[in-house]
Each structure stands twice: as C-alpha cells, then as structure tokens.
Amino acid sequence: MVRIFLLVFWVLSGVLLSRGAWTAAQEDSSSIHVNVVLVQLNVAVTDRKGNYVSGLRPEDFSVTEDKIPETISTFEEGNEPTTRPQTPGAAGQVIADSSQPDPASSSVTPKAPDVHFTGSSAFAGSNVFILFDTSNYMYRGFVFAQDAIADFIRSLDGVSKLAFYSYSRDLSRAAPLTGDRPTVLRGVRSSVAGDDAALYNSLLLTVKDAAPLKGRKVIVVFSNGPDNASSVPPEDVAELAQSTGTIIYMISTQQAQADQVSEAVFERMSKATGGKAYFARSWKDETDAFSSIREDLAHLYALSYYPQPNPNRGWRAITVKLVGKNMQKYHVRTRDGYRILQQAQLSAGAFPEAGTAPSQNAQNK
Structure with missing residues (x-):
C-alpha cells in the first residue's frame, strides 16, 4: 500500500522527487x-x-x-x-x-x-536496449510480442549496438550490448515467460548499464502489465535516466492501460526522458508502435x-x-x-x- 501511495503521489504532484542521498553526499x-x-x-x-x-x-x-x-x-x-x-x-x-x-x-x-572533431561524433553510434516483459502477464500473446521485437531489431538501420534484456522478478541480460544482430535475435527467441513483474527494478539496472556509454542511449520497454514486485519507485528511474541522457520509450498493452496508475507513470516517465509511451490493443498496434519508435530515432x-x-x-x-x-x-x-x-x-x-x-x-x- 505504501508503494502504491508513492506512485499516486508522484503522478498527481507532477514533480520528480529529489534523492536524499545526493543532498547528504553534498552536505557531508x-x-x-x-x-x-x-x-x-x-x-x-x-x-x-x-x-x-x-x-x-x-x-x-x-x-x-x-x-x-x-x-x-x-x-x-x-x-x-x-x-x-x-x-x-x-x-x-x-x-x-x-x-x-x-x-x-x-x-x-x-x-x-x-574540441576537435575527426570524423567521429559526440553522439557517434546509437545504443539501443530492448527490455521485454517476460512476467506471468505475458502468457497471452508472447510469441506475437517476440515477432514484433525481432522485426524491430532487423529494421534498425544506423544503430551501432543493440542489447536485449528480459525481466520478470529478476533482470536477465540475454544479449548484452553488441553489434551482432543474430546474437540479439537469439536472445529474443530464447526468452520464456513466468513469475511476477519487477519492471522498475529492472529498468533502473538497464539505465545504469546505459549510463557510461557515449552516443545516443535508448531503452525500449515492452510491458504487458503493471509492476507488482519492484522495490524501486519509478521517480528514481526517471530521474537517473534524465540525468544520464537516456531516452525511454514504453510500449504497453491494454492490461497496463487498465491500471490508471501504471498508465500515468508510463506516460510521465517516457515524456520526462524525451521518449514516448504507446498502448497497444492488438498485435498490429504493437508493430505500429515499434515502427513509430524507429522513425523517431531516425529524425x-x-x-x-x-x-x-x-x-x-x-x-x-x-x-x-x-x-x-x-x-x-x-x-x-x-x-x-x-x-x-x-x-x-x-x-x-x-x-x-x-x-x-x-x-x-x-x-x-
């Protein structure tokens, strides 16, 4: 109940809360x-x-x-x-x-x-992390979601490196950041569904992985339901993503949209980082959402x-x-x-x- 209250407070206040650890570190x-x-x-x-x-x-x-x-x-x-x-x-x-x-x-x-530029860019290379919900919310439509993610991976021209992570209660780094597309696709196909969903825990770890990288840093989350197992509040994730310049895109289904708190959090988190949130009602909507993200990255x-x-x-x-x-x-x-x-x-x-x-x-x- 305490965690749900914090989520509702964050959504209604519209303010990303400061981290006391930062203040303490500065004062001490x-x-x-x-x-x-x-x-x-x-x-x-x-x-x-x-x-x-x-x-x-x-x-x-x-x-x-x-x-x-x-x-x-x-x-x-x-x-x-x-x-x-x-x-x-x-x-x-x-x-x-x-x-x-x-x-x-x-x-x-x-x-x-x-500052010297010798053909390389301060934004040289885009690094895209795909975070896939493999919790027990995903028993329905699992294969369709895998297909949509695989097509998205194949379509990403101009992206230097890709990573595929999946999550339920824990985070699985199935395919760490690599330029080898077949390795990433194998990670997608090897994922299986089960257990509760700790989205914010896993997303925070993904942001931490992306933080030290140079170039554009992007996380694309596919979630089929609300978070029901995290110990980390979403405002922590959003603030770290903002401070490290990491863009978060959220693709979710009507199960998450049916939960008003999750829907609002997904929209606020993506907006705060410069990304977008999508709520898919069908397999076609999922495919269209991935296409929209691809177009966004290209422009x-x-x-x-x-x-x-x-x-x-x-x-x-x-x-x-x-x-x-x-x-x-x-x-x-x-x-x-x-x-x-x-x-x-x-x-x-x-x-x-x-x-x-x-x-x-x-x-x-």
Whole structure:
C-alpha cells in the first residue's frame, strides 16, 4: 500500500522527487569534485499533425539551462554528420572545492577546452536496449510480442549496438550490448515467460548499464502489465535516466492501460526522458508502435553544449525552443533537465540496487 501511495503521489504532484542521498553526499563532503562535460540532448521536432520537421540548423534552436543561455557545441540531424557550430562557452571540467574558488559561482568565465572533431561524433553510434516483459502477464500473446521485437531489431538501420534484456522478478541480460544482430535475435527467441513483474527494478539496472556509454542511449520497454514486485519507485528511474541522457520509450498493452496508475507513470516517465509511451490493443498496434519508435530515432536532432557557470548543484532545468515567429507552430520534445552526478553516485549506491537482480554484468562499454 505504501508503494502504491508513492506512485499516486508522484503522478498527481507532477514533480520528480529529489534523492536524499545526493543532498547528504553534498552536505557531508568538504571537497566535491564534479565533472561537467558535454550535456547531450536528443530533440524531436514535429508539426501539428505529428509529422517530423527536418532541415533545421543549429541557429534555429535556443537552449537554456536554469534560464541561462547556452551555446550549442555540436549538432546533427538523424544520421547526418556532426557539425560544430561554435566554440563552447564553458569549461569541460568544473571542480568545486571548499579550499578553492568555485568557478561555477565566479564572475570569471573558465577557459573553454579545445574540441576537435575527426570524423567521429559526440553522439557517434546509437545504443539501443530492448527490455521485454517476460512476467506471468505475458502468457497471452508472447510469441506475437517476440515477432514484433525481432522485426524491430532487423529494421534498425544506423544503430551501432543493440542489447536485449528480459525481466520478470529478476533482470536477465540475454544479449548484452553488441553489434551482432543474430546474437540479439537469439536472445529474443530464447526468452520464456513466468513469475511476477519487477519492471522498475529492472529498468533502473538497464539505465545504469546505459549510463557510461557515449552516443545516443535508448531503452525500449515492452510491458504487458503493471509492476507488482519492484522495490524501486519509478521517480528514481526517471530521474537517473534524465540525468544520464537516456531516452525511454514504453510500449504497453491494454492490461497496463487498465491500471490508471501504471498508465500515468508510463506516460510521465517516457515524456520526462524525451521518449514516448504507446498502448497497444492488438498485435498490429504493437508493430505500429515499434515502427513509430524507429522513425523517431531516425529524425532526432542531437545537440550538445558545455554548461555556462552555474552555482546550482541540484536539479538543472533545460528548455529547448525554436527561434523565429514561423517556428512557434512546431512542437519540441526532449528531456527537461538533469542532475549533476558524481561518478561515485553511479557506482556506489546513490540509487538503491534493484532487488535480487543478477550481479553478473557482461555489458560491453
């Protein structure tokens, strides 16, 4: 009952809750080293009918962080080559130390690092994780779901690496991140259904696997029902995904949609990370949802910037807008912020481990 109350509170409040572990870590440290590297954004631009708008340039976008204007450092559209519009305006590394002035709160702008592009992109390569619900919710339509996932995998052109994970009460890394499509397809076909559904536990572990990777990071979740076995609340998953620049797409069935809390959580989580939620009523709807995600990935604009000096060590709000009167008719979708994470927070428990998930991690990094 307590977990359900927390879910309802999160849905109704519309606020992603802060993690006390972060606050405690900041208050207890006399010397905090924070790496502020390129902030990477994946941005979808659509018209009123939902059609993708292509051909935009860096000067068409305005990016602010905590209302501070940012300078776009790298830019690409879909699978086009990366361009470097301007020199970034802030340092690639900021050190906040009690014994030294904090450059983020100083009136002096730190010197920007040299950035060189030699054919490789800050977003070079897309890494897609597919997380498949193999709980006892999936006894009906299991083979159809496997077919839809397999077709989706075959259709992903321009994606460097794929991983296939499945979950019920535990997470199974059936095919860790690889460029070998047959290996991923074998992982899909070897999955079997059973046990309760610990979606948020498994999704948190998947986000952690994706977090250290360079390039675009995407998680596509296929869920056939609500979560009934997790110890991790969904706001933890959403916040970590936002802070690590990981996009979450949710494909669910009418069983999850029948549960109003799950439906709202799925929609909010995907929206917060720049993704989308789909609710399929038939096998055709499942296939259409995967096709829509494929099209979305092919049309995303990839932007990055070095944050300007900013004393805020907590949640930083990101706003992306289009410049020009004629651009206001278009809709922009991307993540709405991030929290600066120290390396220790990713590796040593700022977020709770998810239940009894396997300790083995064969993730290629």
